[in-house]
Amino acid sequence: MTALSSLETPVLLLDEAQMRRNIARMQALMDKLGVVLRPHAKTSKCVEVVEQQIAAGARGITVSTLKEAEEFFAGGVDDILYAVAIVPAKLDHALALIRKGCKLRVITESVEGARAISEHGRKHGHVYDVLIEIDTDGHRSGVKPADPMLIEVAGALTDGARLAGVMTHAGGSYACRTAEEREAFAEQERSRCVAAAEALRKAGFECPTVSVGSTPTALAARHLEGVTEVRAGVYIFFDLVIAGIGSCTRDEIAISVLGSVIGHQREAGWLITDAGWMAMSRDRGTQKQPHDYGYGLACDADGHPIADLAFDEANQEHGVLRWTGDKSVDLAERFPIGTQLRILPNHACATGAQHEGYVVLPAEGGDLKRWRRFGGW
Amino acid sequence: MTALSSLETPVLLLDEAQMRRNIARMQALMDKLGVVLRPHAKTSKCVEVVEQQIAAGARGITVSTLKEAEEFFAGGVDDILYAVAIVPAKLDHALALIRKGCKLRVITESVEGARAISEHGRKHGHVYDVLIEIDTDGHRSGVKPADPMLIEVAGALTDGARLAGVMTHAGGSYACRTAEEREAFAEQERSRCVAAAEALRKAGFECPTVSVGSTPTALAARHLEGVTEVRAGVYIFFDLVIAGIGSCTRDEIAISVLGSVIGHQREAGWLITDAGWMAMSRDRGTQKQPHDYGYGLACDADGHPIADLAFDEANQEHGVLRWTGDKSVDLAERFPIGTQLRILPNHACATGAQHEGYVVLPAEGGDLKRWRRFGGW
Numbered sequence: 001m002t003a004l005s006s007l008e009t010p011v012l013l014l015d016e017a018q019m020r021r022n023i024a025r026m027q028a029l030m031d032k033l034g035v036v037l038r039p040h041a042k043t044s045k046c047v048e049v050v051e052q053q054i055a056a057g058a059r060g061i062t063v064s065t066l067k068e069a070e071e072f073f074a075g076g077v078d079d080i081l082y083a084v085a086i087v088p089a090k091l092d093h094a095l096a097l098i099r100k101g102c103k104l105r106v107i108t109e110s111v112e113g114a115r116a117i118s119e120h121g122r123k124h125g126h127v128y129d130v131l132i133e134i135d136t137d138g139h140r141s142g143v144k145p146a147d148p149m150l151i152e153v154a155g156a157l158t159d160g161a162r163l164a165g166v167m168t169h170a171g172g173s174y175a176c177r178t179a180e181e182r183e184a185f186a187e188q189e190r191s192r193c194v195a196a197a198e199a200l201r202k203a204g205f206e207c208p209t210v211s212v213g214s215t216p217t218a219l220a221a222r223h224l225e226g227v228t229e230v231r232a233g234v235y236i237f238f239d240l241v242i243a244g245i246g247s248c249t250r251d252e253i254a255i256s257v258l259g260s261v262i263g264h265q266r267e268a269g270w271l272i273t274d275a276g277w278m279a280m281s282r283d284r285g286t287q288k289q290p291h292d293y294g295y296g297l298a299c300d301a302d303g304h305p306i307a308d309l310a311f312d313e314a315n316q317e318h319g320v321l322r323w324t325g326d327k328s329v330d331l332a333e334r335f336p337i338g339t340q341l342r343i344l345p346n347h348a349c350a351t352g353a354q355h356e357g358y359v360v361l362p363a364e365g366g367d368l369k370r371w372r373r374f375g376g377w
Numbered sequence: 378m379t380a381l382s383s384l385e386t387p388v389l390l391l392d393e394a395q396m397r398r399n400i401a402r403m404q405a406l407m408d409k410l411g412v413v414l415r416p417h418a419k420t421s422k423c424v425e426v427v428e429q430q431i432a433a434g435a436r437g438i439t440v441s442t443l444k445e446a447e448e449f450f451a452g453g454v455d456d457i458l459y460a461v462a463i464v465p466a467k468l469d470h471a472l473a474l475i476r477k478g479c480k481l482r483v484i485t486e487s488v489e490g491a492r493a494i495s496e497h498g499r500k501h502g503h504v505y506d507v508l509i510e511i512d513t514d515g516h517r518s519g520v521k522p523a524d525p526m527l528i529e530v531a532g533a534l535t536d537g538a539r540l541a542g543v544m545t546h547a548g549g550s551y552a553c554r555t556a557e558e559r560e561a562f563a564e565q566e567r568s569r570c571v572a573a574a575e576a577l578r579k580a581g582f583e584c585p586t587v588s589v590g591s592t593p594t595a596l597a598a599r600h601l602e603g604v605t606e607v608r609a610g611v612y613i614f615f616d617l618v619i620a621g622i623g624s625c626t627r628d629e630i631a632i633s634v635l636g637s638v639i640g641h642q643r644e645a646g647w648l649i650t651d652a653g654w655m656a657m658s659r660d661r662g663t664q665k666q667p668h669d670y671g672y673g674l675a676c677d678a679d680g681h682p683i684a685d686l687a688f689d690e691a692n693q694e695h696g697v698l699r700w701t702g703d704k705s706v707d708l709a710e711r712f713p714i715g716t717q718l719r720i721l722p723n724h725a726c727a728t729g730a731q732h733e734g735y736v737v738l739p740a741e742g743g744d745l746k747r748w749r750r751f752g753g754w
Contacts, residue, residue, distance in 0.1 A: 005466075007466070008466055008467055008470060008754065009442075009464075009754075010465070010754060011754070013601075042587075042693060042694075057571055064655075064693055064694040065694060066385075083638050083650065084639065084694050084695065085639040086639075087386075087637045087651065087714060087715050088640050088714070088715050089383065089384070089385055089386070089715060090385055090636065091380075093385060095432065099737045109640050110640060110641070110709075110714060112709070112713065113389040113639075113640070113714055116714070135642075138691075139650050140638075140642075140695055140697060141640050141642070141690060141695065145613070152654075159613060171692065174486060183744055229442065257546070260464045260466065260492075261464075262461065262463075262464050262518075263462050263486050263487060263518050264487070264491070265512075265517075265518070270513070272462070272517065272518050274461060274464065277660075277727065278730060279754075281658075282658055282659035282660040282661070283654075283657055283659040284659070284661075290708070313517075315440040315548065315690070316419055316441055316727075317419075317461050318443060318461065318517055318518065320517060332487070333488070336489065337465070337487060337489045337490055337492075338464050338465050338466060349693055350654065350659055350693075353655060353731070354730070354752075355753070356752060356753040375731075375733060375752070376383065376732070376733040377386075377387060377656075
């Protein structure tokens with residue numbers, strides 16, 4: 001760990017060996033289930049990470065912004081699903097990417113949206129490949145499989161657009177706590193999305209792609225009959241929220257924030273660090289889970305959890321960690337100024353977004369690497 | 378508002394005319410109280426914003442990271458206070474900036490920290506100007522004014538360092554709800570920080586600078602006897618948290634996120650927008666206040682609040698706004714796909730940090746401007 005000691009903190013650390021194990025685990029599962037894995041690149045926003053997913057067998061990627069599509073296309077990925085319902089004002093941008101050679105597919109969940117895409121395509125001499133978003137759990141967006149509007153949306157994809165398939169994201173799976181719940185949720189996501197595809201086919205539409213996915217459901221699926229591809233994002237790094245759901249262990253979390261102790265409040269029993277919410281994000285995703293980790297789980301520089309530190313409060317560039325252990329311990333002696341702590345995040349996507357790059361502990365050992373991470377839209 | 382309609386959302390909007398009123402309000406108050414205003418630039422992280430603060434009378438700035446010091450020094454500001462206790466691993470970086478001509482002052486709150494700074498200065502032939510951080514409210518960091526350790530810390534600043542003064546931040550003022558509470562908190566911050574300076578002088582130390590500040594206390598101070606400078610940050614933009622404290626009105630908030638409606642869930646009564654937590658941040662700062670605004674207060678594109686929309690849930694690139702009004706309203710008719718909403722943030726510093734720039738509604742009218750905002754450490 002001597003290489004870390006010279007770093008100016010806070011930094012976002014990535015354990016490459018653990019990331020590779022996470023990639024291999026998901027890819028092996030998808031291979032076994034006979035579906036394509038199309039990872040969601042919103043978690044890493046990093047070309048080097050996505051390259052490893054593709055090298056391991058992923059086919060194409062999912063993105064949440066056109067900026068991600070641009071960056072990954074520039075990085076050599078040309079098969080991209082933009083998985084947020086597109087508004088008319090973004091179609092020029094999307095088409096510009098397609099004209100450059102990107103096989104970008106878009107999604108919609110309304111007749112109004114489908115018409116706007118079709119009209120834009122017609123006007124510019126392009127035929128968009130469009131997936132209809134299906135709501136399989138009442139969590140957020142999408143058309144319910146049995147809603148007659150599903151057929152209307154498909155019917156509104158004419159001239160400048162064609163139906164490429166259906167997609168869903170079972171975001172509600174984050175409320176699962178047991179293996180049985182996760183497995184049932186995966187089956188619900190699968191069966192309802194397949195039902196939507198079948199309803200469309202019955203109405204005379206081709207529906208080649210049936211795309212499902214979330215990290216908890218992807219890892220819990222027993223079979224994926226009727227599904228062609230799975231999308232999942234956070235499995236690449238995992239985090240405390242996913243551990244709380246039961247889809248990974250804390251040991252499988254590949255990402256952490258390295259911070260330094262900058263002060264002590266002896267009376268209050270606090271350590272002050274330079275990893276505040278700017279480094280951790282304001283995500284408090286474990287607040288609703290049985291174990292609330294505050295702003296993250298503090299570990300020593302080697303990654304071993306320190307059970308007696310509670311990360312209760314965070315200001316912009318200050319973390320406040322409360323000592324819950326033996327009151328006779330002198331905090332300033334136990335954790336002198338400059339002591340480095342590795343803090344596991346609640347939510348890898350949110351914590352990652354606070355940083356402009358990764359400091360990578362290389363899988364092969366040797367010198368630390370630095371990988372760029374981008375932000376913005 | 379036609380200029381906004383062509384924007385790809387989400388973007389961070391800045392109302393320059395309102396920002397100027399906020400600048401003028403704080404500067405006039407500090408002029409009246411006879412102290413220097415040293416604004417905290419962590420809120421904007423934008424050279425163009427800080428230039429306007431300095432043009433209005435601010436003298437020097439405060440920063441929370443050495444990256445901010447670097448960026449603002451490159452932008453022409455050379456009088457900078459780095460207001461987070463510095464750890465030894467950052468001293469090389471700080472000294473490199475000083476060698477380039479930056480009048481950078483640092484802070485400490487421990488004997489250990491003071492020794493490390495002194496030793497680094499001595500070793501490199503530099504004498505650091507150091508302020509001791511004072512704890513005036515038990516909120517976070519600092520030495521209590523009556524703690525004998527205060528004199529020990531000052532005594533540890535030898536050879537390579539000298540005592541430049543004391544500083545405090547009354548972060549506890551964010552719990553205030555009435556004018557009386559804010560005024561009492563401002564007086565507590567002032568009197569305790571001045572008491573620390575007097576204790577040091579009594580012990581034979583010069584203590585030229587007495588620096589206090591937070592936006593709620595700065596705006597509530599009746600007099601600032603013994604104080605030489607005030608630091609405040611968020612007053613430049615204000616936000617819903619500050620409005621909840623009572624230090625500004627909602628009309629004075631100069632910053633917002635412009636998002637677009639991308640879908641509807643009629644049964645649930647939801648609007649789905651493209652301003653999720655990536656655009657708003659995960660900051661839920663009003664959760665503890667009497668009025669909880671969820672992830673922000675939705676307004677129409679002209680900035681008028683829509684009282685019947687509750688911003689309950691946010692995913693990475695999806696905002697979920699629940700309609701609390703008349704159930705007979707057809708949401709898809711009232712807010713068609715593509716409708717733009719301006720969302721006031723809970724916390725300007727946190728929401729700003731999610732963006733790489735500002736879209737500026739110019740004070741003089743005319744075309745939108747774009748100002749860069751930086752991140753990182």
